[in-house]
Amino acid sequence: MYTFSKTEKLCKREFIEQLFAEGKSVGAYPLRMLYTPINELPVPYQVLVSVPKRYFKRAVDRNLLKRRLREAYRLQKNLLPTTDKRYALAFLYGGKEKLSYWKIEQAMKTLLGQFAQWQVESLTN
Template sequence: MAKQTIYKTERLKSRKAIDRLFSQRQFNKAFPLKLQYEITTNTHHQFAVVVPKRLHKHAVDRNKIKRQIREAFRLQKHELQQKVHFNMMFIYTSPQQLQFEQIFKAVKRHISFLNQLKS
């Protein structure tokens, strides 16, 4: 079984790529997450996680939510197609902290949505 880690190359960090991601306005919503995505020619998927400060004032809360989203993605990233690669950003939209199971299900819905795009 392959290692289920999030490699450095899978993190979306480039400001240009993030700006391009938001300028294209391709998104999918599955409560409590919104997924901004873009089809790329990269050799791997890249992703980032955002939790707005206006919804969660305390950094401790934002960091916990981001950890949960990254963990949910890490456990399910093997289900993404390898034919088409995406830049994606998960944006947390709920004003409450939700259980990991709800976040896990939302990530699962987004991954199945991405798989249906170019199957």
């Protein structure tokens, strides 16, 4: 249950372009989440993690933040609702400083909670 397998990683260029072109956005500092339904995905949720080179010049810092984002997602993905639709998700780090894992985890909980709430509301309407 608490895994993050290769099939859950969003790699296909076509899907990534569609996500950034059509995706809707939800934010909780320092994270921003883009999401869009894509029915061709092999699993219910595929995830992309990005940390900008603009603010973190050293790859070591970017990799650290990406590891923290992936771990926070891995432990909190149970908040995502089970649904027939399949979604591509992108988590973008927007802060200019390296925040602790705990702050990133709190932001991830907030984002996934907002997304789950939006999903439930869209199913009832």
